[in-house]
Amino acid sequence: MVVAVRDVHYAVGGRPIFAGLDLDVRRGRITAIMGPSGTGKTTLLKLITAQVRPQRGRVQVFDRDLATLHEREVYALRRRTGMLFQNGALLTDIDVFENVAFPVREHSDLPEPLVRLLVLTKLQAVGLRGAANLMPAELSGGMARRVALARAIVMDPEILLYDEPFVGLDPISLGVILRLIKQMNAALGITSVVVSHDVHELATIADDSYLISGGRVAAAGTPAQLRASDSAAVRQFMTGSADGPVPFHYPAPDYATQLLEAERR
């Protein structure tokens, strides 16, 4: 088990995000974390990377309980982790090459030719060797995400976390990212956690899936098992129905009464 989340409770400003969350990420597999917007999928990644700590429960990464680690140990653990941010989060004051070289320069004293070699191979892997000298502002959304992916794998992490990797991509860029996630997992043996609400895309790559709803795991299994679930909540999410256990309408006073009131004023 690379990541084990046990009975995690986490609330922000009194609003509970997780209430008894349990899930496992197995080595060498692609684990999909799905759920409607606002269910705390990104918060889960923050818990795994020790950016936030659970108020109750345990998060274990590489068999180490994050709550017991000192800052130095957290940083050591993070060196074995790569993360792809939704918007890429590239450093905007340096070019693509330097962005990918950034972790290498910070964490090693490799001679320049070797850094160059390393960065160029990673950029080649994401198909952007030719864009090495561009600035982040000159990249499209899909390209920025690919550069960020190259940066995330440049230190050869054991686990890669993807935060909403498919949001706002055109079909071609989306296909490219899907292929890359699969490739990174298969060729480099990287354990992958993909957080997203794009059910169809995830179904094509995920080995294991979790559907989070109401602060806990609503369903778990392979994408096919999730689709065959007889739970109304799971079915609504998987088929994308507008109304169901998650109502279409935000809680509101009675419609007719409110309209009549408006007229009387």
Added chain:
Amino acid sequence: MINLRPSGYLLGGVRRLGSVTIFLVQLLSRSLSALARPRLLVMQIYNTGARSLIIIMLSGLFVGMVLGLQGYDLLRRFGSEEALGTAAALGLLRELAPVITALLFAGRAGTALASEIGLMRATDQLTAMEIMAVDPLSYVAAPRFLGGVLAMPLLTAIFSMIGLFGAQLVGVQLMGVDRGVFWSQTQSSVDLHDVNEGLVKSIVFGIACSLIAVHEGYHAEPTAEGVGLATTRTVVASSVIILLLDYVLTAAFL
């Protein structure tokens, strides 16, 4: 959240002061590692210092010229126009150069620092660094802080120099004060104590302005509104603190 009760203001103020103090300690503890990245430091001195040069030089020139006019007019009433050099040099070195440079620095470099770091926060760049096991305090905050601290005395010195030139331009070239008298009076009446006063002030203002700007940016809400607020706060807080510290330091040097 808006809290209009006086106790809320007081508590907020104390909390802020505590937060800034802790931040200063954090920055100082990372200063060594920032010094170990000379390229980043030079870049920040360029960003905060060199890029503020034009505005500092222009302002210095005009402040000096106004000082020349007003000083000449005032001193002529007492028949001591030849003291113009002394008046301009002392006014600039001890008071005007450090204060106006710091105010301009807060407006030009401070806002740039706060909005840059705030935007880095809003676009997850700082979080990305943390995930890459790179401490953003060492990589982003400390070099910017040190860059500002080092740039301020240099800018102040340039302001004084250009200001004195401006006063000379008006006093000697326009109003006809004797050039030799102007410079010899200046030379004989300005001593190291006066230079030190300006130097100490500029260093203290440099620390205050850079600290406020970096702190506001680093702790900005990661939204467009948050970054805007951080920028405004930088200018307002810096300006008030500069004038307050100026009074304290002037009193200490008398």
